[in-house]
Amino acid sequence: MADLAQAQAGATMPGQPYMELVNVWKRFGEGDKQTVAVRNVDLAIQPGEFVTLIGPSGCGKSTLFNMIAGLLPSDSDGSILVKGKAQQDGALLGKVSFMPQRDLLFPWRTVLDNATLALEVEGMPKRLARQKAEALFPEFGLKGFEQHYPHQLSGGMRQRVALMRTFLFERDLILLDEPFGALDALTRSMMQRWLLDIWEKHRRTVLFITHDIDEAIFLGDKVVVMTARPGTIKCQETITLPRPRDVSVVTTPEFMEVKKKLLAVVEEESLKTFASATMRP
Amino acid sequence: MSLQSAVRSPYAAVLIVAALWLVCVPLFSIPPRYLPPLPAVIADGVSVWPDLAAGFWRTLVETVLGFLAGSLLGITFGIAFAASKTLERAFFPIFVALQTVPVIAFGAIVVIWFGNTILAKVVIALYLAFFPVAVNTLRGLEQADPQRIALMKSFGASRLTLFRKLLLPTAAPNILIGMKLAVALSLAGAVVGEWFGDTVGLGVMLLQALYFELIPRVWVLIIACGALGTLLYGALALLERRFVWWRPD
Numbered sequence: 282m283a284d285l286a287q288a289q290a291g292a293t294m295p296g297q298p299y300m301e302l303v304n305v306w307k308r309f310g311e312g313d314k315q316t317v318a319v320r321n322v323d324l325a326i327q328p329g330e331f332v333t334l335i336g337p338s339g340c341g342k343s344t345l346f347n348m349i350a351g352l353l354p355s356d357s358d359g360s361i362l363v364k365g366k367a368q369q370d371g372a373l374l375g376k377v378s379f380m381p382q383r384d385l386l387f388p389w390r391t392v393l394d395n396a397t398l399a400l401e402v403e404g405m406p407k408r409l410a411r412q413k414a415e416a417l418f419p420e421f422g423l424k425g426f427e428q429h430y431p432h433q434l435s436g437g438m439r440q441r442v443a444l445m446r447t448f449l450f451e452r453d454l455i456l457l458d459e460p461f462g463a464l465d466a467l468t469r470s471m472m473q474r475w476l477l478d479i480w481e482k483h484r485r486t487v488l489f490i491t492h493d494i495d496e497a498i499f500l501g502d503k504v505v506v507m508t509a510r511p512g513t514i515k516c517q518e519t520i521t522l523p524r525p526r527d528v529s530v531v532t533t534p535e536f537m538e539v540k541k542k543l544l545a546v547v548e549e550e551s552l553k554t555f556a557s558a559t560m561r562p
Numbered sequence: 563m564s565l566q567s568a569v570r571s572p573y574a575a576v577l578i579v580a581a582l583w584l585v586c587v588p589l590f591s592i593p594p595r596y597l598p599p600l601p602a603v604i605a606d607g608v609s610v611w612p613d614l615a616a617g618f619w620r621t622l623v624e625t626v627l628g629f630l631a632g633s634l635l636g637i638t639f640g641i642a643f644a645a646s647k648t649l650e651r652a653f654f655p656i657f658v659a660l661q662t663v664p665v666i667a668f669g670a671i672v673v674i675w676f677g678n679t680i681l682a683k684v685v686i687a688l689y690l691a692f693f694p695v696a697v698n699t700l701r702g703l704e705q706a707d708p709q710r711i712a713l714m715k716s717f718g719a720s721r722l723t724l725f726r727k728l729l730l731p732t733a734a735p736n737i738l739i740g741m742k743l744a745v746a747l748s749l750a751g752a753v754v755g756e757w758f759g760d761t762v763g764l765g766v767m768l769l770q771a772l773y774f775e776l777i778p779r780v781w782v783l784i785i786a787c788g789a790l791g792t793l794l795y796g797a798l799a800l801l802e803r804r805f806v807w808w809r810p811d
Contacts, residue, residue: 347712350712350716351715351716352712352715352716374715374716374718375716375717375718377716379713379716381709381712381713383709385707385709385710385713387710387727387728387731388808388809389731389734389808398717398727399717401727402714402717402718402719402723402727403717403718430808450717
């Protein structure tokens with residue numbers, strides 16, 4: 282039995298979620314000054330699933346993200362499981378492909394060398410890493426820009442370089458923290474469609490944070506709504522809109538119906554945040 | 563080249579100053595004690611040309627050696643301070659105190675230790691070059707964006723990888739700022755070092771010229787020191803433009 286379990290440790294058993302958060306908490310400070318950032322979060326992410334997470338600003342989304350990326354330990358009363366195994370503090374570092382809000386490109390590296398950063402850190406020889414990255418350039422719409430430097434690119438292109446860096450760090454779970462938040466509406470909608478294309482081709486598990494409801498529904502298999510601080514999961518909505526999705530999907534009655542439902546929930550939470558912020562002395 | 567850009571070029575500025583010098587001295591009949599005429603200065607320079615060239619070379623070597631050793635030591639201490647707060651708290655105040663000791667007082671001790679060797683000049687140049695490099699290295703390393711550090715950690719980067727791929731390149735522009743300050747200071751250190759006794763060097767010639775009140779010679783040496791400093795600074799700026807052109811964003 283033990284041998285069998287060991288043999289299967291690398292693979293996900295059918296029906297088993299890739300990642301599970303069980304009663305995850307995060308508190309900062311001690312005693313009276315203690316603030317709870319994240320409270321009692323339970324969430325299961327299936328392999329290959331595209332999960333989007335929305336919530337009012339300051340609800341602890343980023344704290345939750347940092348815990349999943351392994352950058353912040355979660356409090357000891359809950360646990361984060363990967364393929365059914367609980368992860369110790371710091372064990373998640375290097376296991377999750379993580380892309381923060383800002384592109385965080387290194388100004389002294391060319392686009393190509395920025396894309397291969399994670400591979401280099403892993404110890405892959407430079408030449409091999411470059412070959413691997415070069416193959417992705419056309420798909421990411423960056424062909425011909427390999428030797429450019431980040432300051433020569435537009436915001437949308439920089440974001441694509443950051444995404445390529447994230448994709449090249451081949452991990453089962455990709456964490457995206459509002460990757461399109463800083464882009465203008467037109468670029469953003471193009472990037473969303475493009476991201477779906479890429480995702481359908483590569484089929485990685487994605488957890489995507491956003492504060493844009495349209496984006497959450499358009500991209501996700503499942504939309505998770507967080508409450509105002511202390512953040513916990515208010516509801517989960519499975520999105521059954523057919524794939525592949527294109528722009529026209531956002532005007533269908535099905536989309537509208539989901540949006541209406543989620544909007545009401547998010548609005549309620551945003552009001553709470555707003556009220557607690559204005560009532561504070 | 564348009565007139566405007568010609569006027570802006572650094573060579574033009576040198577020519578303009580030379581022209582003003584050439585014209586103004588006879589025009590306002592400035593006594594040579596205050597400012598000797600340019601042709602007299604040039605003639606004096608030519609007359610001592612072999613000594614001047616040898617002195618220039620000697621002072622250049624002292625400055626460069628002191629600058630390189632000081633930069634290396636400064637970068638090392640900057641990195642050590644950035645890595646360990648304890649080390650910074652223990653040693654930084656000592657370095658600050660050392661900086662306030664006048665180089666003349668320190669130089670006398672160095673000459674007692676090392677004698678009238680080239681090493682003594684190098685050590686004095688090092689002493690002046692070290693501090694700005696150490697401070698700027700430390701500041702540069704502290705500037706690394708915590709989010710970039712988090713990103714590198716999420717890739718599973720070790721401390722060494724983090725340092726090599728993120729911290730050091732982030733600090734590089736600041737280190738260069740420190741080195742540009744240091745190069746001018748090492749020249750001053752080398753010249754002052756020569757005052758404690760030697761036979762070759764721009765500092766030696768300067769001291770002799772002052773002693774015998776050879777005013778045109780003093781101006782020759784001022785120009786020579788200026789040229790030496792500019793040369794070294796220019797070389798450093800060229801290296802910077804080629805290798806450390808990015809700015810922290």
